[in-house]
Amino acid sequence: MRVSDHLRRGPADVGATVWLTGLSGAGKSTIARALAGWPRLDGRRVEVLDGDELRRTLSAGLGYSREDRDANVARIGLVARLLARNGVLALVPVIAPYRAAREQLRAEHRAEAVPFLEVYVSAPVEVCAERDVKGLYAAQRAGRLSGLTGVDAPYELPQSPDLVLDTSRRRVAESVAHLAAVLADRGLL
Numbered sequence: 001m002r003v004s005d006h007l008r009r010g011p012a013d014v015g016a017t018v019w020l021t022g023l024s025g026a027g028k029s030t031i032a033r034a035l036a037g038w039p040r041l042d043g044r045r046v047e048v049l050d051g052d053e054l055r056r057t058l059s060a061g062l063g064y065s066r067e068d069r070d071a072n073v074a075r076i077g078l079v080a081r082l083l084a085r086n087g088v089l090a091l092v093p094v095i096a097p098y099r100a101a102r103e104q105l106r107a108e109h110r111a112e113a114v115p116f117l118e119v120y121v122s123a124p125v126e127v128c129a130e131r132d133v134k135g136l137y138a139a140q141r142a143g144r145l146s147g148l149t150g151v152d153a154p155y156e157l158p159q160s161p162d163l164v165l166d167t168s169r170r171r172v173a174e175s176v177a178h179l180a181a182v183l184a185d186r187g188l189l
């Protein structure tokens, strides 16, 4: 094999950050995990950066003020960018409620020419509350929790996301196929 063959990068070597933003229970983790397990990604280096795990570790001590949420997003964004620039497909199912913080992520990736996609995983808050995977919506209603994104804390809608996946209208498999198609279009799959 020639040196140039080693240097040539196919889609399998191109990393990217795919940030799945949206309310709690919208389906971000479900879609990220399903994509990571997709047969077409076999052999590909993929990481799902689990928001809850990173809150317990990398972001231990941070709370849910705007400042702390932005710091959490910036830290996770750094990890994703480092992975992505080394050929990993970094899937990040993290709420990231503030637009400016998401734009900052995009700018940091752009500065290094690392592909970045903002995917808005959307579902009406009533649907998320009905799913209530973590019991957060019930806890908020019962007065045991405050600052729940989309209920009594802001969620700033993405203005020009790379993709919108409405999980109240699409099955998980459809969302995954759509996301994979967008990645393929951009030469990332």
Ligand code: ADP
Pocket: 022, 023, 024, 025, 026, 027, 028, 029, 030, 031, 093, 121, 131, 133, 167, 168, 169, 170, 171, 172, 175
């Ligand atoms: P998030 O990561 O956005 O907080 P999760 O993925 O943890 O949300 O939870 C979403 C829940 O909604 C899961 O229990 C999932 O099975 C369920 N769900 C139902 N329908 C869909 C759908 N069409 N797309 C994604 N998730 C769905």
